[in-house]
């Protein structure tokens with residue numbers, strides 16, 4: 001079973017700073033890490049490999065420093081890591097990102113399953129996976145929370161549709177996007193980290209994809225959506241009345257307020 | 269692509285088990301508002317099997333035209349058949365805008381359609397505006413809900429998925445009529461097979477008007493009974509933060525936040541939870557937020573309308589009693 005896991009480097013959400021006034025995200029305020037959902041994708045892939053044999057390849061599109069995330073994915077059990085890097089790729093929306101990743105996957109040639117994260121914590125769209133599947137003309141199943149069965153001929157997964165859970169069978173090749181519930185990603189061992197440190201990360205530029213990708217479809221140039229502006233909301237408009245005194249007093253005051261707003265007493 | 273050729277606003281109406289998802293009515297409400305500004309037509313597209321009178325609901329909520337695809341294969345979500353037929357319709361009718369509910373189904377289907385018809389797609393919008401040149405300004409949270417991005421689309425149709433419960437539907441008006449256009453679906457081989465269907469016992473936290481949400485401040489799974497009692501007093505249901513699900517105390521369907529459910533109740537009572545960015549991402553648009561936390565510096569207080577600094581084991585039963593007395 002040969003598996004491809006696209007991973008994205010994202011800023012650490014606990015640390016990244018947002019400038020409310022200027023509407024800016026200060027990316028330098030936080031170090032980059034693998035998108036948390038992609039750790040679940042990687043773990044899913046490594047577990048499948050352990051069961052069925054085969055290989056795991058990670059691909060990331062991003063700036064040169066995203067190499068650390070590709071390296072990290074090797075420490076976590078991937079066999080091969082590829083970084084799509086170069087100014088041609090910069091500024092891509094989900095359409096252009098998925099287009100570039102699909103081209104790289106076509107160049108790789110031999111694979112059975114692609115496993116993406118449910119979404120990224122920065123872009124937060126969950127669109128790149130299904131769009132890759134469309135470019136490659138293969139089926140996909142999104143919101144996968146469990147793999148019930150996998151063999152060389154097909155895969156049976158549980159797909160969450162809000163409160164409904166569907167068991168779905170897909171032939172291979174296919175693409176799935178996985179939720180955080182599918183597993184608990186392992187921590188890499190020290191030895192694995194050391195090995196990954198020395199491993200070679202292949203770097204591909206736009207010219208390496210020329211057979212599969214029209215360069216005008218890459219990066220900002222190829223992106224059909226444009227960012228007009230960013231607004232960083234401050235939490236104004238909330239009353240922010242905090243009561244500290246006795247619990248009796250506080251709950252009475254809150255009940256008064258809720259009653260005045262009509263959310264208490266009307267429920268029954 | 270000649271953008272001038274594209275006219276009108278279309279809503280994809282998701283149905284499950286023969287019932288149209290209410291987000292479609294909300295989108296028709298917003299769609300009607302946009303259409304009146306631009307003097308364009310609002311249509312809907314629905315795929316299903318023998319939906320009968322349910323289709324008329326789309327007219328009652330504002331659709332002027334409904335493109336209806338009727339086939340047994342379309343009864344359940346068949347990704348590739350849905351994609352294939354909606355993409356064909358877009359290429360034929362050329363709507364300027366296509367709105368899809370940001371449900372799991374919508375967020376799985378929309379990107380396939382966008383790639384198939386070569387257009388841009390904006391995910392999970394919480395506001396839509398008409399821009400200066402009549403284009404659609406799509407506003408959406410990103411960075412785990414920390415920012416709002418304003419996005420426009422240079423290609424057509426302008427496609428967006430839109431979050432449930434943020435747009436207003438029009439009052440249901442059964443005297444509204446429109447034109448049904450029966451379309452012949454082109455059915456392709458169904459390669460994705462549904463082999464089982466389960467429902468998690470009817471909890472749908474996204475629908476609740478009142479949510480009492482517990483976090484790690486609740487010391488044991490049985491202590492959630494206190495929260496249940498408070499929820500009962502308000503006629504609401506209990507939710508929880510991610511660590512509670514990780515510990516197996518509650519099912520995923522109760523989880524609120526970035527990797528769980530997005531909710532927008534009339535009243536949200538946060539109990540013993542700190543208010544991490546990932547949690548706030550799922551509930552920050554609640555109408556009224558009440559926080560109960562022992563730590564006055566907990567970030568949840570920054571978002572709350574009302575807060576109590578105190579021990580939840582003391583405050584929760586008191587608030588429940590107070591609520592019971594008054595209702």
Ligand SMILES: Cc1cc2nc3c(=O)[nH]c(=O)nc-3n(C[C@H](O)[C@H](O)[C@H](O)COP(=O)(O)OP(=O)(O)OC[C@H]3O[C@@H](n4cnc5c(N)ncnc54)[C@H](O)[C@@H]3O)c2cc1C
Pocket residue numbers: 036037121482483484485486508509510511523524525526527528529539540541542543544545546547550560561562563566578579580581
């Ligand atoms: C990719 C990703 C996705 C995530 N998705 C989600 C998500 O969807 N939903 C989610 O909730 N989290 C999510 N998380 C986890 C999130 O980062 C936090 O770890 C989590 O929300 C913290 O939960 P908590 O507030 O219950 O716990 P804590 O942060 O530990 O807060 C407990 C609070 O309880 C208070 N407390 C303790 N005892 C008492 C008492 N007796 N009375 C009153 N107050 C008391 C404390 O003061 C503290 O503020 C995600 C994380 C990542 C990385």
Ligand SMILES: Nc1ncnc2c1ncn2[C@@H]1O[C@H](COP(=O)(O)O)[C@@H](O)[C@H]1O
Pocket residue numbers: 005006007008009035037038041059060061062094097101115116117118119120123124125126127128129
């Ligand atoms: N730049 C990227 N490089 C590699 N994989 C990506 C990239 N962007 C998105 N992905 C993959 O697509 C998934 C969904 O991302 P998104 O659509 O941005 O929410 C991620 O979890 C990754 O698996």
